[in-house]
Amino acid sequence: MKFSARTGWDRTENDLSRVVAEARKSATSRFLDLTESNPTRCGIVDTRSLVAELGDPRGVLYEPNPMGHAVAREAVVAYYARRGAHVSAANVVLSASTSESYGWLFKLLCDPGDEVLVPSPSYPLFSFLADLEGVTLTPFRLEPERAWRIDRDDLEASIGERTRAILLVHPNNPTGSFIADADRAWLLEIAGAHGIAVIVDEVFLDYAFDDARRTTPPSFAGERAEGEGDQALTFVLSGLSKVVGLPQLKLGWVAVSGSLADVDEARARLELIADSYLSVSTPVQLAAPALLAAQPRLVAAIRARTAGNLAAIDRCLESPEGRASGLSRRPVEAGWYAILAQSRWGDDALVEALVRHDGVLAHPGFFFDFEEEGLLVVSLLPTPADFEAGMAAVVRRVFALTL
Ligand SMILES: Cc1ncc(COP(=O)(O)O)c(C=O)c1O
Known part of the structure; x- marks a missing residue:
């Protein structure tokens, strides 16, 4: 065979x-x-009453929406609003997990043999997710001697003809390091200049240690201020696995931002990708508002x-x-x-x-x-x-x- x-x-x-x-x-x-x-x-917290939210009787009806149900997308919008980021529901796509979102984004951006830049060290599952889509990962160095800051020279030198995206993990697993404020605008600018997308995995964004920084750095999601790398098409990934510690419920999302034309095209294509799978369950989408309200x-x-x-x-x-x-x-x-x-x-x-x-x-x-x-x-x-x-x-x- x-x-x-x-x-x-x-x-x-x-x-x-x-x-x-x-x-x-x-x-x-x-x-x-x-x-x-x-x-x-x-054994961190008793989540039985939250999981019971999946028993909402409205869940008997199947009315698929490839981008995700409005109530769930609005709950994601509210999650970002609490963190001071303005995301509109139209720019949120729901998936079954962050891992699935990666698969969809690699399909959206890459043909087999195209490249995605990834931080090293980082999360080992990326290599499997990339293999599944025929995508090549090109590592760029995080510098241990500079608190895991991005080695800009290394990243820039790694951008080639076939590079389609820069993947960032904010904060990174397992180094626990955020993308430095000083690198943020630079990253968006360099991606914009090369016409490549930025994928930002923020599954651990809410887990800053109090003494490490006075405030958690902002999300990459949402409309950006004028001049702040506004050309780079950006996909922010997160989901219930880490955001509420409930990986078994299987709900992830992608928040898209960038220039209007890029966002429109990306959204239209993502809708077709999502429509090909329709993988997100109705009960978890109906429960999303209650689950995300319990997040703090x-x-x-x-x-x-x-x-x-x-x-x-x-x-x-x-x-x-x-x-x-x-x-x-x-x-x-x-x-x-x-x-x-x-x-x-x-x-x-x-x-x-x-x-x-x-x-x-x-x-x-x-x-x-x-x-x-x-x-x-x-x-x-x-x-x-x-x-x-x-x-x-x-x-x-x-x-x-x-x-
Ligand atoms: C950095 C990072 N991204 C994504 C995931 C996977 O998240 P999900 O369960 O939503 O697929 C993990 C899981 O450990 C992770 O560490």
Whole structure:
């Protein structure tokens, strides 16, 4: 049987997955998964009454609208209005998830073989989403020594004949870094000048750490002020997975902005793409106003969890064993992840030792294409008890390796 080259990924189980599967099976005490970033498994908030909103009796009727139901699009508009961004419902397209939105945007902008510039390090799923559309990803460097600011020279040099978009993650996963204010206008200008689009993934925009900045940087969504890169066609992506921590409900969106002509064309084409799938369920669209109205409470609960676990890392690292281990935490502005650094061991060897000997799982840095060796990435969502026990084990293991 012949299959597409696009889906011919190497599916052989890697060593780490094998070791993790064995450790989970044979664990005598609780296996502590510090990569757990599914909020529905972390006991953060009781969402039963919100999920019950999907039982709205109006959901018995199927009246498909490719762009999404008006009530849901208006709820997205209200979400941006709360953050001071003016988005009109006509420029919002609903999808089943941010991942699906990426697929639609790659179809909209790229022919097979065209390129999209992506930050490195960043979210590993991009390579699969791009493969599925026959799109080539060209990485541009985020500079670790400058708080993950964009390396402008590298980005500019990467724009070629076949470049169709610059993808930004604001704030980035897993570095937790926002697009710097100083780079914002530059990015929109350079994209406008080359006639390429900007795709901005803002799924973690509401998760700034209080002490990192006084105010969260603005969204890229909405009409821009005169002269502020007003030529670049911009697609802002987000969705319920992170915005309210309910990934199982499957609702994402794209907010389109730019020049009138570009926006009109993009919207018309997106409507046909969305019409080809009609993937968004009616019940979730009807529930969107209630779900997004509950957002401040849900975000507050998730932020309390991530801030608490971040503080737990710092307490662990300040303990005598923590100090002696040479383990440190990289600064983080926002998001659900923290980066731990040590220089004595390769990240894969350390992760494997943690799984085998301590029943603790963290992501090795290479998973996200960090240039630096020895980094671990941990999710800040696990319960405080699991997180502290896991972090204590990480510190003990790194300390033991230093002896
Ligand atoms: C940066 C980023 N974008 C998109 C997604 C996927 O979001 P969705 O569940 O809406 O597809 C994730 C999920 O972790 C993510 O980290």
